[in-house]
Amino acid sequence: MKFNQFSIVKKEKSEQLDELKNLGFSVDKDLTEKEILNNFLVNIPFDLSTLQATDSLDYFEFIQSYEDLTWDIFYTLALQLLGFTAHFDFQINDALKFINEVNLPIFEEDSSVNKDNVWQALYLLLVTRTKSGVILIEKLVSEDFLPMDNSYHFFNDKSLATFDTRNLIREVVYVESPVDTDNNMEYDLIKVQIIRPKFDGKLPSVMTASPYHLGINIKANDDQLHDMNVELSKKESHEIKVTDEISEFPKLPEKAILIPESDETEKFTHGWTYTLNDYMLARGFASIYVAGVGTRGSDGFMTSGDYQQVASVTAVIDWLNGRAKAFTDRKRTSRVVANWSNGKVAMTGKSYLGTLAYGAATTGVDGLEVIVAEAGITSWYDYYRENGAISSPGGYPGEDLDVLAALTYSKNLDAADYLKNNDFYQKELAQMTSDIDRTTGDYNQYWHDRNYRPHINKVKADIIAVHGLQDWNVKPIHAFEYLKDLPENVTKHAFLHHGEHIYINNWQSLDFSETINTYFTAKLLDRKLNLELPGVVWQENNVEQSFKSLDRFGEKDATSFKLGSEISNFENQYEQEKYDSYSKNYRTFITDLYTDKANASVIDIKIDDDILINGQIQLNLKVKLNDSKGLLSAQVLEYGDKKRLNTLATMLEPKEIDLGHNFQFDDLKELKLADSPYKLVSKALLNLQNRNGLLQVDEVPADTWMDVKLDLQPTIYQLKKGDSLRVIIYSTDFELTVRDNRSVTYEIDLSQSTITLPHN
16 A cells, blocks of 8 residues: 655645634634644544553543653554554554555654644644545545535645535537538537536636547447458558638628527436546535537537637637537527626536547637646547558557447437438548548548647646556557657646556545645646646556655656567468458457567567656567568567556545535545556557558568568657567568458568667
8 A cells, every 4th residue: 555645735824724724623822732733633523542552551641641742652653543453454553664665744753843843744634645546635525524505615725625516507509510510501509518616706617528528329239340351452652632621600690689698598407427526526626517419418510629629629618618508408599698707717527528528628728727637649640550550459450530429429229310410420531531542551641630739839837747647448659649749838747557448536645636636726726836747747557555756757768679680570371260250359369469479570688777768668570571551560578477557547445535515425545556568669660662651662572672661650668677578570460450461571671770768
């Protein structure tokens, strides 16, 4: 068990005392150290009769005794307040040792126990993480330490859960977007679900944009999946040209109709919510969910990642700031105004949800103050393609952008919308299937229109990127490139963990929610941001529950290793039985690949010294094949039996985290260490006709040596002296690429090939 806290804001002693007074504590200068402690404890919701103070005294016996307060006694009591069990989690009289072992913040233990120091230690205790995954002040507030008076209360620059979540306003409005994706000469209306506490004033908003939110069409998705068992196509040599310009959305004529305003909005009861948003809702932040064009209850068609879809999301931010219209229903009967909104918005969410946050930020829309983009896509080409090759998202062979469009075009789930719009939509879907070009896998204008990074100079919002370095669905390149390209004046931070495509806001070891609370409280409520958050919060890959502060994601220093001294070769083709087996279950292929049982060149490299890889591993290869087309795939593993982090979080306690006054509960989770024979560090693939760049398609000269540079997915990974790297070079990948099974021989001149590791 180990705790990592990045949300604690350093305060002067006078500020700490003022904040304690605001919580209702009497900061009496005439009290003794023991009286200060007792004054504090009797005013919090905790059964003090359960506390043990020393090896022979319970709490009440200690208070009545002549024994002085020591730091060991203080922290023996503190640990019990934090939910740790004496005699089992820690031993009496060993509290300080345990606190250091689990990395809890501690007041200077070498200092004397005087009045000022006790108050400061109590202040620090209130912002210390409990065993149950929240800081102590939040646990106390959830247990009614403060009343739910629907007003803001702050401690250590965090908004506390004093908003009544038992009596929330839940309403639906239909925001008018600036796009007409169904070409009916009316701007598309976007269904928006709002959950907000009652408040006599203006509220900030936390918004999540999710095309999945109001339903998905699994059958349409499955019907649209592509066959992966096809031959690799040969491409004509040419240079690809694209333009960065985003077409202006057509302006439609204004209708001279006076539409009255109304406060009577559509209501709703249940729906999917994100627990981070629920957490902020209890702390005075409206929670907004928008699915966008082409989804159930909204107008238009699913344009899948382009700036029309993004505009259908940012229109909501415009409405919250009085710059866009909204209506009480889809017939535009009455207008509705967001008179409860202060106009300041944060966007949150994972995967497609984080994607739309990244996209929205690149519009520079006023009112968007900060995004928390978790595992978001920043270029849709990099999600479904890689270096001129078709690349399915990890775990989803045969998926492509048109498949995702079929999944998320949830309007078809409503019969009337199906009746009116399905024929036109099927034509749009067929055009998308053509535009994404699965024949060549090349970059083109269609993909460029779904690349947010060329427009990153417009970003004004603070960027908090969260990404799993073991996420092979939305791969780390998305966060890496976005962060790298941001203008220097934009504030940016990254949380990089070693999980896969998962949320991290309910982990025991990291105060992620409290950190976001501190950030949102400052940015959305016009308070000073005093939080000293590092550029990168990185989870160590070889230690459980350990996070470190780093300056950046990506270093320029590098060390190269030669891959060998001989010519290595492998075949592309498999016997039919093996081919069918791998096609049926790609996991079998991966197991064989990692254990040198598949068609591949495998090179093991011993690491001579500790090295922290930070950035993109690069392979420089001398390659030859006896054909005029081919794929090149590569994976790098840390190889050898040892304990390594699982990539999926383990349940520690179900429904353990109270998000605010018995409102919603979240499970407490953590990545755990487990025995493993290897761990994937990074990987990449390339269509050899694109070896000279994404926008350049060249011939592959058969039986001719070629120089090939392959940048792998970025990562931060600690290697220790004596560790082994396994470099695997192969062609067809049964999980990701088309399953080309032609008879082709590949040769790698290892003496002319290197692997380069970027590092700090």
